[in-house]
Amino acid sequence: MRKVDEDYFLNPPPGSAAERAVEFGVDLTLTLENLRLTPEERIRKLDSFITGVARLKASARRLGPRDAADNEHY
Amino acid sequence: MSIIEAPLKLLGEHAVECVIIGGVAATLHGSTILTNDLDVCYGRDPANLERLANALRSVHARLRNAPENLSFILDAETLLRGLNFTFATDVGSLDLLGEVRGLGYFADVVEGSALFELFGYRFPVLDIAKLIIAKRTAGRPKDLIAIPELEAILQRQITNKVEGYGTE
Numbered sequence: 288m289r290k291v292d293e294d295y296f297l298n299p300p301p302g303s304a305a306e307r308a309v310e311f312g313v314d315l316t317l318t319l320e321n322l323r324l325t326p327e328e329r330i331r332k333l334d335s336f337i338t339g340v341a342r343l344k345a346s347a348r349r350l351g352p353r354d355a356a357d358n359e360h361y
Numbered sequence: 362m363s364i365i366e367a368p369l370k371l372l373g374e375h376a377v378e379c380v381i382i383g384g385v386a387a388t389l390h391g392s393t394i395l396t397n398d399l400d401v402c403y404g405r406d407p408a409n410l411e412r413l414a415n416a417l418r419s420v421h422a423r424l425r426n427a428p429e430n431l432s433f434i435l436d437a438e439t440l441l442r443g444l445n446f447t448f449a450t451d452v453g454s455l456d457l458l459g460e461v462r463g464l465g466y467f468a469d470v471v472e473g474s475a476l477f478e479l480f481g482y483r484f485p486v487l488d489i490a491k492l493i494i495a496k497r498t499a500g501r502p503k504d505l506i507a508i509p510e511l512e513a514i515l516q517r518q519i520t521n522k523v524e525g526y527g528t529e
Binding site for chain 1: 363364365366369385388389391392393395396397477478479480506509510512513514515516517520521526
């Protein structure tokens with residue numbers, strides 16, 4: 288990736304779509320990370336994230352607020 | 362299990378003529394927006410519907426959000442009678458759109474799409490400008506929040522094209 292492309296996302300030019308995206312709340316440093324990957328790597332990263340969230344959901348056990356307050360690590 | 366890679370390979374293995382659209386298309390263009398299913402716009406000629414039906418049967422596709430006792434014969438004729446389908450399969454969720462709101466049917470959607478080599482197969486991926494139109498037309502909050510980032514990526518792609526550099 289060219290430096291000029293990186294600069295566009297890291298230091299968005301005034302009035303650019305990138306600047307509007309940052310104002311909207313988009314973290315363009317993450318976008319840049321994605322753009323550095325190949326398309327296959329982008330898919331695998333997405334797959335890995337979805338699988339990770341599903342695993343987390345499956346393993347998590349929801350405790351009540353009292354349990355959370357009593358937890359010494361809380 | 363891979364939620365996106367496996368359905369893509371399925372479509373590739375069965376040589377289904379389709380365009381990748383939706384969140385996965387956004388991911389392929391570099392967006393960080395998350396999605397957990399694969400959306401494609403498929404060609405509706407008889408031979409492609411046969412290939413698609415074969416692919417779907419091979420992974421025991423069933424309609425999502427449909428009663429379990431609903432009689433549904435998964436063949437080319439059924440696909441021809443319907444248009445847009447949402448399937449759960451053994452390899453993940455797969456949404457098949459015969460028409461994309463704001464864009465049209467397969468021939469309109471595939472026009473100008475970028476070709477991506479993925480897992481040994483070549484797939485057309487919806488052009489980012491058209492993706493923005495589709496998301497704006499869909500108009501749901503989850504679609505609209507994707508637009509600013511896509512517009513930033515598009516602006517960079519256009520600049521690169523003007524300057525004679527590729528986008529990938």
